[in-house]
Amino acid sequence: MRYISASIVVPVVGNFLKNGVVAIDESGIVKGIYENNDVAILDKEKELYDGVLIPAFVNAHCHIELSHMLDKTEKGVGLPRFLSAVMKRRAADEREILEKITFADELMWKNGIQAVGDHVNTSHSAEVKAHSRIRYHTFVEVMGLNKDELQPRIDSARDTEFYFDANHASITPHAPYSCSKELFKAFKRTVNEDNIFSVHNQESDEENKLFRYREGEFLDFYKEMGFDAEGFKAQARNSVQSYLPHLPKNNRLILVHNTFTSLKDIDFINRQDRDVYYCICPKANLYIEGKLPKILNFIPDKTKMILGTDSLASNDTLSILDEIKVLATHFDHLDFLQLLQWATINGAKALGLEDTIGSIELNKRPGLLLLKGMNNLRIHDRVTMQRIA
Ligand SMILES: [Zn+2]
Structure with missing residues (x-):
């Protein structure tokens, strides 16, 4: 003892x-x-x-399989251009990818992180996670805009999920701008209630522009990448108000980033009576968009606030303490004890790990x-x- x-x-x-x-x-x-x-x-x-x-800390949002992308993207270019850079440059030698995943896992342990909510598109991180001292919940992302690829995309995510600890893995829509309405609906038919969702939400105002007016940089991004943008119609409301009703109601939902989430959006979410956590990734927001979420808007939901680092593609380290420091510097009214809750017990609850950490x-x-x-x-x-x- x-x-x-x-x-x-x-x-x-x-x-x-x-x-x-x-x-x-x-x-x-x-x-x-x-x-x-x-x-x-x-x-x-x-x-x-x-x-x-x-x-120890809970890092509620990471993409450990992108750890080889440190310093490979330009800062402050906004989300659509950041995404296109990641998609074009993420290919690398598999040995290098695996080495950098091992490095990131050790870095997070050293930085006091006990559990991670980690997004994947591949099984690259499965081996490291199976032997890590860190507890992981793996979110296998699904994205797809074309009608004929819905079921194959979901099936392929199921195949990837198979590589990870079945009790701590779930499939999730990636983001409102990368999933068609039909794909959101298809989830309703395919998931159990214990499947936790973790959706990138309103990380950029371009996402709101796309849903409100069918305008903006996402349309250029789709054209550049050859994606079908036909499914998007002007909705005259922000993204979260458009897609949330298509997601099954009883599953826990982590909304990640929320940089451009308005009071009206939060009111809309509250009225839906769902189990929602808001994950804030301050350093990644500053890296990509140069902006932080309007934290005051969320404070009535203190027990639902959690913190993440995002990946080394949009951060220079994976440290929850650094994320806390950024928030404490920018928002005087946030005291340490409150931020510590966000960084520990709230994240543990969001990932279903509160019995042990x-x-x-x-x-x-x-x-x-x-x-x-x-x-x-x-x-x-x-x-x-x-x-x-
Ligand atoms: Zn992310």
Whole structure:
């Protein structure tokens, strides 16, 4: 048994403890949480740390199979041009792809990430995930705009899903601009209720333009890539209001990015009475669009906010702590304890992993991190992190 004591222990669920002690067994399972002067641990030898002890992070959105694309795309060009760059440049030697996946998996572990919601189009990451210390939920993306390719696309996603842990994999529509209405509808017939969806949502205002007016850069993108854009008609409303009614209602849904989601959209989503989580990927948003979501709009849904890094195609590292720092810098009203919930327990719940990770609670195996250089419980740029367990 290890008895780990830190200046402040923040269990996320429950109150924080000054000079608290967390007992974990050899496998990292929490066996006790104690006040500093608890008689039960008076004679135990403790590891003493100067800093804030927290549970490890959940990265709710990544594409680990794109890890070889670090520095391969231009910044600030907007989503349609970013997508076309990724599609043209993602091909690479398979050995290099696998090496970079291994590198990213180790990087995320080192950066204090305990679980990842990871999007794939291929089975490239299956082997690394099967042996990783990180818990993964794999979202196999489906996209398709042409009528005759609907079922083959879904069948092929099912084949890919087969390579991953069946209890922690699901198929998901990729994004509203890459799936036809018919494809969204086809999901209704093919998925069980325990299949979690994770859809890229309103990452660019061009997506809203496409759905509202059938205008904008996505039409150029379709032309350039030879995609059929016939299915898109001007809807006079934003994308999420157009496609959401086509998705089955009882499945949990993670909406990723939400950079151009309006109050009206959120109101629309709330009225649908669904189990929705909002995933924010601040650094990727700044990289691609140079903009952050209107965080204040989402705050009534504090328990539904989660954080992601997106991939190394649109980020220079895979660190949830860095994402927290960006949000804390841009939004004064977000305090550390709130952001920490987004980065841990909320993400664990979204991925269905809250029984074992996301908070320092008895019998969980959350992973433990020490944040150093904090000013009480205030986060700033110079805070560093060390993985303790
Ligand atoms: Zn993404």
